[in-house]
Each structure stands twice: as C-alpha cells, then as structure tokens.
Amino acid sequence: MEIKKGIAVSPGISIAKSLIIDSEEYRIPRRAIKPSQRITEIQRVRNAFRDAADELRRLEESQDQAEGGKIKDIFAVHLRFLRDRSLRKKVTDLIYAESVTAEYAVSTVLREIASHFTNVKDTYISERAADIYDIERRLLKQLLGRKREDVDHLRKEVAIVARELSPTQTAGFDKRFVKGLATDAGGRTSHTAIVARSLGIPAVVALEDLTEIVRTDDTVLIDGNRGIVIVNPDEQTIQQYEKYSREFAELEHKLDAIREKPAVTRDGVEITLLGNIEFPDEAEVVLQKGGEGIGLYRTEFLYLNRPTEPTEEEHYEAYAQTVRVFGDRPVVIRTVDLGADKYTQSKRFAPEPNPFLGLRSIRFCLQNLTMFKTQLRAILRASVLGGVKIMFPLITNLQEMMQAKMILRDVMEDLDEESITYNRDVDVGIMIETPSAALMAHTLARDVDFFSIGTNDLTQYTLAVDRGNELVSTLYSAADPAVLRLIRTVIQDAYKAQIDVAVCGEVASEPEYIMLLLGLGIRTISLTPPMLPEIKQIIRSVAIEDCNTVARKILGMNSERQISRYLRDAARNILPEAF
Amino acid sequence: MQSGPSADTGRLRMQAGEDTLENVVCEAIVQIRNAAGLHMRPAMQFVDIANQFDSDIMVSNDETVVDGKSIMQMSMLAATCGTKLRIKAEGQDAERALEALRQLVEETHFHEPTPEEEKKH
Secondary structure, X not given: OEEEEOEEEEOOEEEEEEXXXXXXXXXXXXXXXXXXXXXXXXXXXXXXXXXXXXXXXXXXXXXXXOOOHHHHHHHXXXXXXXXXXXXXXXXXXXXXXXXXXXXHHHHHXXXXXXXXXXXXXXXXXXXXXXXHHHHHHHHHHHHHHHHHHHHHOOOOOEEEEEOOOOHHHHOOOOOOOEEEEEEOOOOOOOHHHHHHHHHOOOEEEOOOOHHHHOXXXXXXXXXXXXXXXXXXXXXXXXXXXXXXXXXXXXXXXHHHOOOOOOOEOOOOOEOXXXXXXXXXXXXXXXXXOOOOOEEEEOOHHHOOOOOOOOOHHHXXXXXXXXXXXXXXXXXXXXXXOOOOOHHHHOOOOOOOOOXXXXXXXXXXXXXXXXXXHHHHHHHHHHHHHOEEEEEEOOOOOHHHHHHHHHHHHHHHHHHHHOOOOOOOOOEEEEEEOOHHHHHOHHHHHHHOOEEEEOHHHHHHHHHOOOOOOOXXXXXXXXXXXXXXXXXXXXXXXXXXXXXXXXXXXXXXXXXXXXHHHHHHOOOEEEEOHHHHHHHHHHHHHXXXXXXXXXXXXXXXXXXXXXXXXXXXXXXXXXXXXHO | OOOOXXXXXXXXXXXXXXXXXXXXXXXXXXXXXXXXXXXXXXXHHHHHHHOOOOOEEEEEOOOOXXXXXXXXXHHHOOOOOOOEEEEEEEEOOXXXXXXXXXXXXXXXXXXXXXXXXXXXX
8 A cells, every 4th residue: 555645636536446548758667567467468569569560561551652762661670670579579578577567668678779779889870779769659659559549448447547648648538437537747737637627536646656656457546635646555445435435425415405505604694605716617617516706716827838928818718708607796816826836937047946935926927017917908808797806916015015006007097098998996805825914914904905815825924834845744734823813813904994805725625614714704715616515514504603602712722733623623513424 | 418408409400400401500701891881771681581581590790699580689780881790590491591691791782882882972
C-alpha cells in the first residue's frame, strides 16, 4: 500500500484497477509487471512489430517511385529492422528477464542501440541513431495507440493513470467505465481537471511520480475530496473507503432533494449560497446544485496553457456566458490573481526568491496596466448583462485599493468616450486575505461595496505557514484563534460600515465551520459547487441562536486543537450523517 | 567426453559437415571499400543477400561476432571504410553465400563510390 498526496480537482471516491496511458512524448518510465503478465506483454511486442511493419509497407508502396527513391530506401531499412528477429528477441528477452512493460522494453532496447551509434566516431554512421529513434517511435505508436483504442472500448471499470492527459486522449473516455483520473502533472486548471469535472468522476493531479509507482491492474483508490491516491490499498482501507464512498453517494442523493429549498436557518434567517468557479461551464453546475449566483469567479484560466495574453473579446465571452446563466443574480468576477506561478515567473529574467511575498495578484496587475485594463474593459462591458460585481484580490493597503479603483474609473472614461455601455453603478469589492487588510478593514470598508474573506491566504499569511510544505503544514489551520480573531474583526467592521461581507475560502465548504461562520455574522457564503447541497442542509438544520453560542464559546478559546475539537463535536450534533 | 561444452560439439559438427559435404564451413576476410562505410543501406543489402541462403552467416570484427542475417547486428558493427571483416558461412550453400557477400562488399562495394571515386566527382 502506498499513499500519494496531490491536488483534488474533482470530487468523489473511486476504487478501480489501473489503466496506465504512457505517451510517446515523454520518457517511458520503468514499471515492473507480475511475472504472469509477461506472456501478454511479449505478445504485445510481437503484434507491435508486425503492425508497425504492415504500416510501413503500406507507406512504402504509396511512395512515388520517381521522387521517393531515398525515402523508399529509408522505409526499406526500417522495415528490415522491424522484421529482424534478433531485435525483437532482445526486447522480449528484457521483458522476460526483468518483468517490465512492453513499452519500457522497446524504449530501452532501441535507445541502447541508438546510443551505440551515437558513440561511433564516424559521423555518417553516428547519424544513423536518428533512424533507430524513428523505429522506436513507430513501435511505441503501435503499443500506445492500441492501448488508446482499448480505452475507447473499455469493458471493465478502470482508473486512468497518466503523466498528463491531452484532449485527444480523453476524447473517447466512456463514463460507464472510466471511474477516476490521476496524473503526475497538472493543476486545478489542467485539461484532466476539466474533463473529470465534466464527467463527474473523481480526479487528483500533481502526484509527481505516480506513473512510476503504479503498475497496470494495480488497485488504485482515488479520493477526489481530499486529494489522495492510494496504490494497492489494504483490505481495511478499502472497507473504510467503500463505506465512506457509499455514505457520500447516499448523502449526495438525499441532498439533491433539498436543491429547490431555500437556504434558511431553523429560526428563519436567510443565507445567500453562492458558488466558486474556475470555468464558464461550471456555472451550470452551480445552478444544478442549488447555488444562487457566483461568489468567486476566478479568471486565471484565461491566461494559463497559452503562449499569448487573452484578448478583450475572449475575456468578454467568458464573462458574458456565465452572467447570462444567472441573469440579475450576483456574479462576482475577481480580477486576475496570477503570481507565484509559471505565468508571471516566466516573464521575469530570474525567478523571485520568495514569490508568495512577491509580485503577485493585484500587485502584478498594477504593474501591468495594459493587461489589467483589458480585463476591466471586458468585465465592465459584461456588466450590462446582469448582476456583475468586480473584486480585487490580495489588497494589502488603502493606497493599493484606491489605485485599482482609479484605474477602473480610467477604463470607464475610455468606454464613455467610445460610447460603449456598462453598468455605472457596478459593485466593487475586495478580497480580505492578508492580515494587514483585515486589521485595516474599518478604513478599507469606507470605499468599497463589499468584502469577501479569502481564508486560505489569510491563514497562510497570518500563521506564516506554507500549507504545501509538509514539514510545517500541520500548523496550517483556519481554526487558529489568531485567524478567527482577524475574521471577526473584518465582519464587525463590515457591519459598522454597512457593507456586505462574504466568506469564499475553503472553510466555506467545510461543514464543521458553518455554525461558527454564521455565529460570527456571515450571511453570504461562496464555496465549491459540489458541496452546496451539504452546506445548505447544515444551514437548514441550525438556529442562529445556537450558532451565536458556538461562536462566543470559540472566541474564548486559546488553542487551535481545542477549537477544532469543539467545532467537530458541535457539527456532529447537528448533522451526524455528514461526519 | 559425452557432454562436453557446446563449443566442442560445434567443432565436431563442423568437421562432420565437411566430411559429408552437406554442411560446409567457409571463411573469408573482406575489406569495406565504399567511402561511407557499412551504414544502414549497405547493411540492408548485406542482410538481404545473406537471407537468400540457408547457411548461417557469421560476421566478425576484432571485437564481436554478429549474425549476418540481422540488420540490427550488422549495422551495430559500425564498420567504416577500410575495416576488415571476417565472414563465416556454414551450411549446404555456404560457398555460394560467401562468394555473393564477398562480391557485394569488395567488388560492387554496395553500389556506392569508394573514396577515390568520390574525389573524382
């Protein structure tokens, strides 16, 4: 049993046999197979040699004799390699002796031959290494292509494991059989994440070296709720997860029934439930799950996986599509929050030594005004279509916020001059996700229409903990009394200034935090769409009076551990089946 | 010695072959003459001819012995112009095989120019 931690990008739990998809573009990892699988792998090698030779013969025949003389020669040479029994034997011998996959054996043997050529001094001969790489690719294409066809014609349930999945690879996925995805690379906005969410199957990405650990037909458990993949889980773990997964499914089914019901507490206090989204197509999911609007529309996806900046039209289309889904209901668009990642770092001569304290988010925008203005123009243009609100991320001081607002006014003036319509009274808010912003909330509140508390960054910056660093990640907790004190300050200052205050961080999707948030005075919650029904169920099960008691008690506590335990117990009393 | 090492039994078989005229062993040393040496296309011509005969064809340089019917093994000899190779044929048609291969290497030199011929052009 091996446990790997990655990033959860699509919720749910699946336990299935693995199906590994390698790619010609990457080095084939060494992967052991069971001795009993050697015969299958050897047969795959034979088929690959035969089919590659057939393909080559057809190519050779289709070549024009007149101009194809040289090319025909090359094909003829490759064909003889593919028919060379001693070459094939070298590959099958390796599978037999070391119990490795056909792909790995082909790649290893041919690369060994190629390196033999590369080492020859005579350049005419050393250049022949290129031919050998060609032959390797031809064979891998057969082996991997056939596997891809297998994926398109699955007859049993599988968990797909790959380094990274491309659109061509995922195009034929059959939802009946593909039960989960797990990849070495990728992030929240990777293609794998999008496909998994659209198929509604669990997925975990950024697992680093999973493809080197998993073997075909290993049992793989994918926990898309917590971002965990377990290879060959033991009996006890499987049983635990099967129970957990059954309960999850039952609960989800039960919760679907409350979709149409309002998010109102037992004592009649209305709560606004919104969804956090990354892509326009997730807007539908928010509606399906009973969300009333979008509380956080992340816009970074427009910038990732592409060499050039998105155009104003691309921005506009992405926003317009989402706003149309919700009509006049709120859609809070957060201006781009890039930084501490490849995109901004690649624009620098040298990477920043401390990117999370560096040029990220609003700071990056304020130094790249053309880019920033393009986005603001598009948001303003979309504001006539519905309930668009603009939100600036990572504000640390008043000056920064005023500067961002000034630029917004500049863009409005530009639009006026061009007679382009927009909503002049569009709501403008900021994320409160730094301790400095939380401490200065009373000042900041005078010049904005709303606050949204980003608990993830607020926790990281308050406690000075990188949650991704496993050496200190246990110190990361939104239940830390220091973080809770800041949150309370922000809420109180928002009330005093009579502006809206929402929570859009991860705690908003964690059932045990809901009573506390309501008790602190939060009435708008924005969270990941799949969790909407569960959180609504909790809201409908509590009374504000009880929430106030919980909040009061917690604010008197001094240790994170005590608070966490209290939160869990309080929540368990309200909705036992969710815990 | 009834169960001696395979090399010994091999030699015994060879001698028996020469006696019965069914299994002949012949050898020749040839020199690569074409300027580009034994690269892919010449290797292909070599194995194509070798494969026309029933005899086993073994080719060796100073270091290794390879199967003359395998393009992979032949090309890995990486024999450049001037290299001497020992060709050993064993089988019913060994003599004819050896002669055909010798002609290919030394007389037609893979239908490619020798260094002298290259200079003329």
